[in-house]
Amino acid sequence: MTTHPPQTAPSSLRRVVLSAFAGTSIEWYDFFLFGSAAALVFPQVFFPESEPGVGLLLSFMTYGVAFIVRPFGGIFFGFLGDVIGRKNVLIATLLLMGVGTFLIGLVPSFDVIGIWATVFLVLLRIIQGLGLGGEWGGAATLSAEHADGAGRSSSRGLLASWMQLGVPAGNLLAVGAMYVMQAVMPEDAFLAWGWRVPFLASAVLVAICFWMRAAVDESPLFDAEQREATPLRTMLRSHWRQVLITIGLRIASDVSYYVFAVFALSYIANTLELPASIGLTGVIVGCLLQFLVIPFSAHLSDRIGRRPVYIIGAVAVGVWSFIAWPLIGTGEPALAVAAIAVGIAAQGIMYGPMAAFITEMFGTRVRATGAGFGYQVAGILGGALAPFVAQLLTESFQTTFAVSIYVALTAVIAVIAAAVAKETTRKELA
Structure with missing residues (x-):
């Protein structure tokens, strides 16, 4: 029997929101740092004996390894979040991601230890994936539940979107770090050791965020709820429809973002043979625009509903995909920057209400897992x-x-998923 949950004090809510933003920013900084390096550095450092095109594909495959293990991180840490608490899980995922990122900066190149360089790179990418896999569900759940505990359910979309801002913040830090190191160093020095500095610097950022997360209170809804012994089995039995909708909603957001934020970098630098700084600049501008778009779309979803805002974002991404690539193909730096930036900003329309939209679909006992x-x-x-x-x-x-066409097809899937989902804006999480 669920009892009335204790209330969240305004000061506690602020700590939760700020720590969710800061911690998520650092985890995504670590994650995106690998993506930038995969597009610009790893083909030469870890796959030097492959043809350029093949080396780039292999580099992207190591980048994709983390996505394959992320569901296992989501399952494992989601289970722990629903059994032992959201706060402890978020501390564990932060440390796991931080250790993996720091050690990537220490992996010797292929020229030094041969194939073992690639093996270590993949293993550490797996660690990153497990950490990030548990991060999103825990942070989204903790933020949304504290919003309800503070009597701010009508602003749940906006409050939960603060953790979503961690994605552009983390990407901005990652791309900015790579941009600076590449700009101030000769290419040989950058490939030899300069790219490692942003990875090693992650240790300092993780230490700061650990201190912030340690001071956060546990979710009041979790403390008041009877524990679920088998949240995964319960989730698959009673919330399978919500899981399928979540997957449908997410695909377009993921595809559009990584096409513009990662693939575009390599396309501009390797296919068009233009300065890599053009793509990096586009990503930076796009991330800055998301700081406006994400909270605005989240706030709008609190007013008119999650579904219509999400559908608007999916349509925007699908349409822009047919405009952006011809602009990039002109080779004009300003047009390429604008194409990437607008594509990333359009994805932010979907990303703003996403944390609230998805967490609202699941019950408290299985929310972190689902x-x-x-x-x-x-x-x-x-x-x-x-x-x-x-x-x-x-x-x-x-x-x-x-x-x-690829991006547009995923946008169609997102529109269908949003259309069949129930509107959750006014739902009480308790």
């Missing part, structure tokens, strides 16, 4: 494959029009 599992499974079909599929389509058809 939200994390559905979100991360979609990552395999979306972000894990997106750069690889985009590269493969471009090489196979010798045109980026195939990439536009």
